[in-house]
Amino acid sequence: MSDLPSSSTLPAVLELGYSFCPNDTFIFHALHAGLTPAPLPVREVLEDVQTLNEWALQGRLPMTKISYRAYFGVMERYVALRSGGALGRGVGPLIVTRGDLEDLNGRVVASPGALTTAELLLRLVFPEVRVLRMRYDEVMPAVQRGEYQGQPVDAGLIIHESRFTFQNYGLHQRLDLGAWWEGQTGLPLPLGAILVRRDLPLETQRALDTAVRGSLEYAHAHPEAARSYIREHALEMSDEVMQAHIDLYVNDFSLDVGPEGERAVKELRRRAVEVGAVAPSTLPLFVE
Numbered sequence: 001m002s003d004l005p006s007s008s009t010l011p012a013v014l015e016l017g018y019s020f021c022p023n024d025t026f027i028f029h030a031l032h033a034g035l036t037p038a039p040l041p042v043r044e045v046l047e048d049v050q051t052l053n054e055w056a057l058q059g060r061l062p063m064t065k066i067s068y069r070a071y072f073g074v075m076e077r078y079v080a081l082r083s084g085g086a087l088g089r090g091v092g093p094l095i096v097t098r099g100d101l102e103d104l105n106g107r108v109v110a111s112p113g114a115l116t117t118a119e120l121l122l123r124l125v126f127p128e129v130r131v132l133r134m135r136y137d138e139v140m141p142a143v144q145r146g147e148y149q150g151q152p153v154d155a156g157l158i159i160h161e162s163r164f165t166f167q168n169y170g171l172h173q174r175l176d177l178g179a180w181w182e183g184q185t186g187l188p189l190p191l192g193a194i195l196v197r198r199d200l201p202l203e204t205q206r207a208l209d210t211a212v213r214g215s216l217e218y219a220h221a222h223p224e225a226a227r228s229y230i231r232e233h234a235l236e237m238s239d240e241v242m243q244a245h246i247d248l249y250v251n252d253f254s255l256d257v258g259p260e261g262e263r264a265v266k267e268l269r270r271r272a273v274e275v276g277a278v279a280p281s282t283l284p285l286f287v288e
Contacts, residue, residue, distance in 0.1 A: 017045040017052045017064035020233040022242045023249035029226035031215035039207035050113030062197045068190040070115035072278040080286050083213040084194035087253040087261050092178015092189050093118035096171040097155045107154035112136035121177040144169040164241045187264035205287045
């Protein structure tokens with residue numbers, strides 16, 4: 001994988017990074033498989049979200065899924081598409097514990113990554129927590145054991161399908177950060193966006209936005225077409241959890257972020273700037 005050429009030339013194949021999660025594989029299957037129109041051929045690059053966040057800091061992929069928190073730090077290089085992202089209500093990350101913990105400040109919380117929207121929300125609510133970072137699927141086992149690589153763990157910040165399975169580890173929900181956000185703002189929670197490089201021609205950016213929307217519309221119209229592809233990357237997730245994941249994270253905001261979604265993203269960025277997590281920017285958030 002290499003940096004994208006200047007806007008005067010386009011790559012023969014566009015590398016698109018997204019996660020193994022069912023919502024991403026559901027949305028992008030048709031585009032990856034060439035079942036819907038696209039301005040140029042697309043090649044999948046599947047990775048966990050924290051890796052994609054870190055790669056975006058390097059500008060490694062011309063098109064990529066990324067946490068909104070991470071996006072705010074790479075706006076000079078990338079712009080978000082209006083389609084394909086993850087925003088919504090009832091979709092937030094959860095803080096889980098082995099037992100009751102009234103105050104998490106000063107406690108050690110296992111986090112899926114510094115650049116995740118989940119950790120930004122954690123910092124907004126509990127500014128004095130101590131964070132121990134690991135891959136998202138290692139968080140629940142670490143909380144269950146009470147340690148990670150010899151270090152104590154008091155609580156965990158869980159994302160993705162973990163919200164459906166944490167009870168299997170004997171864990172308890174301490175706080176739904178999405179519910180906290182909705183109560184504070186009245187807005188849906190922005191989780192992840194699909195970005196393209198700003199040095200791609202504007203007409204290509206717009207065509208890719210249309211292509212992502214078309215891929216999702218195809219997935220809705222042909223729900224069985226992507227089933228084996230989703231299952232292939234869903235690890236040991238049950239079919240029920242896999243479908244619940246899609247039903248929760250793929251919604252109307254995935255087709256188009258819309259005015260309400262834009263307000264939510266702007267508010268999340270404002271709060272991130274306010275606490276010093278990211279620098280302010282006057283660049284447009286979405287492809288225009």
